[in-house]
Amino acid sequence: MSKFKKKKGGELPAISTASLPDIVFMLLFFFMVATVMRENTLMIKNELPYADQVEKLQKKDLVMYIYAGKPSERYQKQFGKEARIQLNDKFADLKDIQQFIIEERESKREELKPFLTTALKVDSETNMGLVSDIKYELRKAEAYRVNYTTRSGEASQNLE
Amino acid sequence: MARRNAPEVNAGSMADIAFLLLIFFLVTTTIETDSGINSKLPPIEEIENPPEFKQKNVFIVLMNQNQELLVEDEIMELKDLRQAAIDFIDNGGEGCNYCQGSGDPASSDNPQKAVVSLQHDRETEYGAYIAVQNELVAAYNFLRNREAKKLFGKSFTEMENDFNNPDFRGSISKLEEDIKTIREMYPLNLSEAEPKERE
Numbered sequence: 001m002s003k004f005k006k007k008k009g010g011e012l013p014a015i016s017t018a019s020l021p022d023i024v025f026m027l028l029f030f031f032m033v034a035t036v037m038r039e040n041t042l043m044i045k046n047e048l049p050y051a052d053q054v055e056k057l058q059k060k061d062l063v064m065y066i067y068a069g070k071p072s073e074r075y076q077k078q079f080g081k082e083a084r085i086q087l088n089d090k091f092a093d094l095k096d097i098q099q100f101i102i103e104e105r106e107s108k109r110e111e112l113k114p115f116l117t118t119a120l121k122v123d124s125e126t127n128m129g130l131v132s133d134i135k136y137e138l139r140k141a142e143a144y145r146v147n148y149t150t151r152s153g154e155a156s157q158n159l160e
Numbered sequence: 161m162a163r164r165n166a167p168e169v170n171a172g173s174m175a176d177i178a179f180l181l182l183i184f185f186l187v188t189t190t191i192e193t194d195s196g197i198n199s200k201l202p203p204i205e206e207i208e209n210p211p212e213f214k215q216k217n218v219f220i221v222l223m224n225q226n227q228e229l230l231v232e233d234e235i236m237e238l239k240d241l242r243q244a245a246i247d248f249i250d251n252g253g254e255g256c257n258y259c260q261g262s263g264d265p266a267s268s269d270n271p272q273k274a275v276v277s278l279q280h281d282r283e284t285e286y287g288a289y290i291a292v293q294n295e296l297v298a299a300y301n302f303l304r305n306r307e308a309k310k311l312f313g314k315s316f317t318e319m320e321n322d323f324n325n326p327d328f329r330g331s332i333s334k335l336e337e338d339i340k341t342i343r344e345m346y347p348l349n350l351s352e353a354e355p356k357e358r359e
Binding site: 020024028031032034035049050051053054057060063117120122123124125128131136138140142143145146147148149150155158 | 196283294324
């Protein structure tokens with residue numbers, strides 16, 4: 001009799017969660033590898049314009065970012081409301097751009113240097129005067145490949 | 161003396177720790193890539209004798225500080241710019257056997273000679289400038305796509321995507337050749353003048 005009793009009493013055994021950490025770690029490693037941390041904290045308003053004829057920026061490590069726009073509210077007391085340039089984490093002047101490009105270029109491997117692209121992340125309300133000054137500095141620094149970074153959408157939205 | 165075994169560390173909370181980290185990385189991850197309009201700046205060098213362009217081969221787009229457009233001496237809305245640019249580039253006055261334009265003698269001779277000149281003020285907004293740039297690039301893309309479809313059976317954009325795709329099965333050098341052909345048929349002649357100071 002006791003033989004049968006034993007069988008009856010056994011409930012479903014709890015599913016072993018011993019391998020759960022392994023699974024989670026696997027996911028964790030995936031995201032750790034895939035993560036690109038935001039490199040710069042933006043100190044400016046940066047609403048990019050819309051465009052629909054866009055190409056993707058392929059390799060992130062070959063891109064130098066130049067931001068421009070009005071300083072955000074907490075910096076307006078200090079820096080005013082005029083649109084400014086931001087390089088890395090600081091506000092910068094036009095004359096700093098060349099130095100910035102040279103430093104960025106130095107940090108890359110020799111064979112990659114011709115493929116460096118400058119991404120211009122400029123707020124859509126900025127005046128073109130500043131942008132063409134930046135472009136002139138880029139030409140002086142011989143950084144000819146540029147990308148006007150945009151959001152995807154109808155271009156006519158820019159004029160509203 | 162009998163050696164005592166060290167008690168086993170309870171690994172039950174390992175999953176919790178891993179989850180915490182996982183969630184942190186999930187939140188900070190940005191997978192999206194940036195996209196935008198590519199362009200190439202000209203080198204700074206004074207050209208002694210700038211090449212002469214016939215008036216009819218230059219398509220002048222002016223932008224003022226109120227984001228208004230003046231295209232070939234006429235005020236134009238942004239939505240009409242693309243078609244106007246296509247008509248100009250694809251006019252086919254002479255020496256262009258694939259153009260489908262009207263062949264207007266007052267418009268451009270052929271896409272190789274046609275130049276689009278974009279001039280803007282220092283006070284023009286960047287957004288408006290990008291909108292215009294976008295329309296002009298769209299005009300070229302439209303024409304390139306049309307010719308690529310006719311010659312190679314797929315659009316120019318697809319060809320470029322294939323070219324950038326490492327998994328592309330097929331001859332890369334052939335594709336490069338084809339892309340070059342299309343680029344030569346409709347070269348992107350976009351000239352930008354230095355902005356004028358407003359008095």
